[in-house]
Amino acid sequence: MAGRYLPEYHEAKGNHDFFACCRSPEIASTLTLQPIDRYDGLIDAAIIFSDILVIPQAMGMTVEMLDGKGPHFPNPLKSPTDGQYEQLLSRHVDVEKELDYVYKAITMTRQKLKGRVPLFGFCGAPWTLLCYMVEGGGSKMFVQSKTWVYKYPEESMKMLEKIAMLCVQYLALQVKAGAQIVQVFDSWAAELSPSASKKFSLPYLRYISKHLPGKLREMGLESVPMVVFAKGAWYALDELCDSGYQVVGLDWLQDPAQAVGIAKGRVVLQGNMDPGVLYGGKGAITADVQEMVRGFGGGKQGWVANLGHGVQPGVKPDDLKFFFREIHRLAGGAHL
Structure with missing residues (x-):
């Protein structure tokens, strides 16, 4: 994983902000390859330099990366009646166009790797992305996330399904661009109880694993291994092993x-x-x-x-x- 622990990361990043690096195929490719070059022969895969929040950006939400704070949504989702909810739900998202820079970075990186190691693509899980979209960034209490799923469960599930559909398209296009394995990160899985996880996380992880192979077949592509990582969801390991993924983190x-x-x-x-x-x-x-x-x-x-x-x-x-x-x-x- 590329990141702040490498001095060469900061050199390549220069004065560009985080999302500017993500949107530059050349910079993203360079950052992806840095750990592979530094630890040559010691690690067995590369993961494309990007961020899980590019999907909310593609949906039309503004996401900034603030120094010392992390991701920030200036205008998060407040309620199903605030107007933005219906706009996001009904808007057609051209995932191929909006996230073209990710696919270009993947293709460029595959070419530079020359078969040394396989390349991971990835996305954020629907539950985790919804958390960011309603909290406006990271959180300790997840007040807005809990408000949404317990006060507006049906509306939450509609948005989760919309995000899951976009995840399938996004991952399929990453495979088309050259990703050889894909991973779904449910970073905030631990914020759900076991019963809530069965409503608001697991069904949408399964949606992705069920629909991605079919989407790839439609595109004339072969299936690739899929990895799911639900951080903190130790209680759901048995369900995750039956969720359609070949690897469980x-x-x-x-x-x-x-x-x-x-x-x-x-x-x-x-x-x-x-x-x-x-x-x-x-x-x-x-x-x-x-x-x-x-x-x-x-x-x-x-x-x-x-x-x-x-x-x-x-x-x-x-x-x-x-x-x-x-x-x-x-x-x-x-x-x-």
């Missing part, structure tokens, strides 16, 4: 051995070391990698070694490199 709140027992070989599991361990130095990294490898069954195939979330700010690139090397040493080169 785990965060660090799940015990690998227990997850293997729940999955029972239905999917490939991906994860799940706490990225905070990277602050602890080599001894801590080795200990946690050993525990993770044991939990997933040692050097056996059938799991993808990864962090349980993204690399955090302030992590030293050499400590991340040590993490990669320990995976290779302790798991016999298990996929990263």
Whole structure:
């Protein structure tokens, strides 16, 4: 994952704001390749540099990335009667035109990779995108999100379905552009109770996994592996294993051995070391990698070694490199 932990990221980004980098195929491609170049031979895939919030942007919402604050919607959705809701629901979104810069970045990156590693495309899950659209950015309490799903459940589900339809189109076009595997990030899955998840998250994750292969067939394209990552939804692992995805990502709140027992070989599991361990130095990294490898069954195939979330700010690139090397040493080169 490209990001602030690499000094070359800041050099390539220059004075461009975050979304300007996303909209520049050349910059996005460069940022995507930086970890592959720096950790040559140690990691097994690249993920295109972009953001989950490009879908709300394509829908017509303004999204800014504020320094020190993160994503900000100046005009979030307030209620189903505020006018914007119906506009977003009824508007035809030309995903191919609006997000053309993402597809160009993917094609450019595939060409530059020259087969070294496969390339991931991705999108945000409908529930997570709805949270941002109504909260106006990140949140600790998710007051607006909870208000929407409990006070306006039918209206929420209509918007979730609209977003899910756009996700299918968006991912299909990423595959057409050259993405070889796709991932759906439900970053705010932990904000739903198990019962609420069955209404407002899982159905729309399943919608994507069910409809994407058909959309690809319509376009004359072959299906690609699909990954789902529902952060904090440890309680839904069994349902996620039956949700139509070939790979299920785990965060660090799940015990690998227990997850293997729940999955029972239905999917490939991906994860799940706490990225905070990277602050602890080599001894801590080795200990946690050993525990993770044991939990997933040692050097056996059938799991993808990864962090349980993204690399955090302030992590030293050499400590991340040590993490990669320990995976290779302790798991016999298990996929990263």
